[in-house]
Amino acid sequence: MLNPVTDAFEAQLRAVLPAAAFKEDDTPYLTEPRGRWAGQGLVVAPGSTQEVATVVKACAAARIGIVPYSGGTGLVGGQLMPDGPVPVVLSLERMNRIRDVYPTENVMVCDAGVILADVQKAAKDVGRLFPLSLASEGSARIGGLLSTNAGGVNVLRYGNARAQCLGLEVVRPDGTIWHGLTRLRKDNTGYDLRNLMIGAEGTLGIITGAALKLAPQPAEIGAAIMVVPSPDAALDLLALAGERIGDGISAFEIMHRQGLDFLVETGLEIKEPFEVTPEWCVLIDVGLPTGLAPDAALEGLFVAASEKGLVTDGVVAQSLTQRDAFWHIRESIPEANRRIGSISSHDISVPLSAIPAFIEKGARVLADIGAFRINCFGHLGDGNLHYNVFPMPGKSRDDHKVERPLIKKAVHDLVHAMDGSVSAEHGLGRLKVDDLERYGDPAKLAMLRSIKDALDPVGIMNPGAVLRRGD
Numbered sequence: 001m002l003n004p005v006t007d008a009f010e011a012q013l014r015a016v017l018p019a020a021a022f023k024e025d026d027t028p029y030l031t032e033p034r035g036r037w038a039g040q041g042l043v044v045a046p047g048s049t050q051e052v053a054t055v056v057k058a059c060a061a062a063r064i065g066i067v068p069y070s071g072g073t074g075l076v077g078g079q080l081m082p083d084g085p086v087p088v089v090l091s092l093e094r095m096n097r098i099r100d101v102y103p104t105e106n107v108m109v110c111d112a113g114v115i116l117a118d119v120q121k122a123a124k125d126v127g128r129l130f131p132l133s134l135a136s137e138g139s140a141r142i143g144g145l146l147s148t149n150a151g152g153v154n155v156l157r158y159g160n161a162r163a164q165c166l167g168l169e170v171v172r173p174d175g176t177i178w179h180g181l182t183r184l185r186k187d188n189t190g191y192d193l194r195n196l197m198i199g200a201e202g203t204l205g206i207i208t209g210a211a212l213k214l215a216p217q218p219a220e221i222g223a224a225i226m227v228v229p230s231p232d233a234a235l236d237l238l239a240l241a242g243e244r245i246g247d248g249i250s251a252f253e254i255m256h257r258q259g260l261d262f263l264v265e266t267g268l269e270i271k272e273p274f275e276v277t278p279e280w281c282v283l284i285d286v287g288l289p290t291g292l293a294p295d296a297a298l299e300g301l302f303v304a305a306s307e308k309g310l311v312t313d314g315v316v317a318q319s320l321t322q323r324d325a326f327w328h329i330r331e332s333i334p335e336a337n338r339r340i341g342s343i344s345s346h347d348i349s350v351p352l353s354a355i356p357a358f359i360e361k362g363a364r365v366l367a368d369i370g371a372f373r374i375n376c377f378g379h380l381g382d383g384n385l386h387y388n389v390f391p392m393p394g395k396s397r398d399d400h401k402v403e404r405p406l407i408k409k410a411v412h413d414l415v416h417a418m419d420g421s422v423s424a425e426h427g428l429g430r431l432k433v434d435d436l437e438r439y440g441d442p443a444k445l446a447m448l449r450s451i452k453d454a455l456d457p458v459g460i461m462n463p464g465a466v467l468r469r470g471d
Contacts, residue, residue: 030080237310373392
């Protein structure tokens, strides 16, 4: 049984931490982007790994829960605890130092609180690329991205966050520090503790530092938006692009007309590349070696795809400015979604070949529940769709409180039936604990619980996230 934070415990922390570690306004740390939940807790922001260890040791001794807080951009409630004994909310924002960069090794070592955009810039400054990229990169922090094994738009080429990390520094639930900041690419000395911590969402320890893999900057980059007649055609186009361009494809994003209409409806400033908004289109981004021209590669792809009936229109970026404009369209869709207000949002993945059937069947099962607008978009290249359900014009999500659990269950049941995952890249947090229990393999659940009990026997690390609280 965990205990709540008390005045005496707060005084104990204030006696050993600097004043800068305490926040006068804790409101930003106790809310989440979609406004569905409110958290609770004493917000503490240590400035070093040793200070994190000090906080964790005190919490372990007092049996007080700890909710790690990174950039606050999580969408599944992993960064806040709405009920139960009042915890410590441990923010990593003051741990924002890039410790070392090793260009010849393609490695960067940094604090967990460094913002993703700052990591990208530091890599660029030495002629390298840190390829993890997502809409919240101006506020998301490395520790949270690793803790959720974040995906983003470049997974097709570079992999998830897990694939871009070599080593970790972690404060364990008893306050001891695992010094695992290896820069080695080969190290077969026991269990892979790095990959155990990545994706654990702060339930096994607190990531305080990371050794990140960098990549060469592509010499030539380009993009195109192509209109496809259907998701089936989009998949065939993906295969054709792979045959013609190979590993040069950095991203392959699918967008539905509904998302583009939302951009107009919400007044977001974008320049549509087509006079008539297409029902389906894909954004293809490429990065090629010196001597290869992206525009020529994409134009050749378009011609070949046209001959096969896979595309009906397209625009190849003729400059970096136009490429940025294409990406601005894609990256503005989540903001438009937020302004409209979804009834139920789903971060799902299914096998690539099952995507067209999922989209078709999903529309049918939702029609049995009621009339909704569906914005289906996302990372077609790796099978990850953001499948979001919205009210019809003139209504709000508050008008559909009764239908919301029905929608979520219908979508997730379909995903499970098609051998997919109800959490592709956002994590489980507290939002999807029931889903893990409903759809998870019993043996897997038993193993997860055994790991949690072994590493965090008191249960202080992010109580109620991923696995249900035991109290």
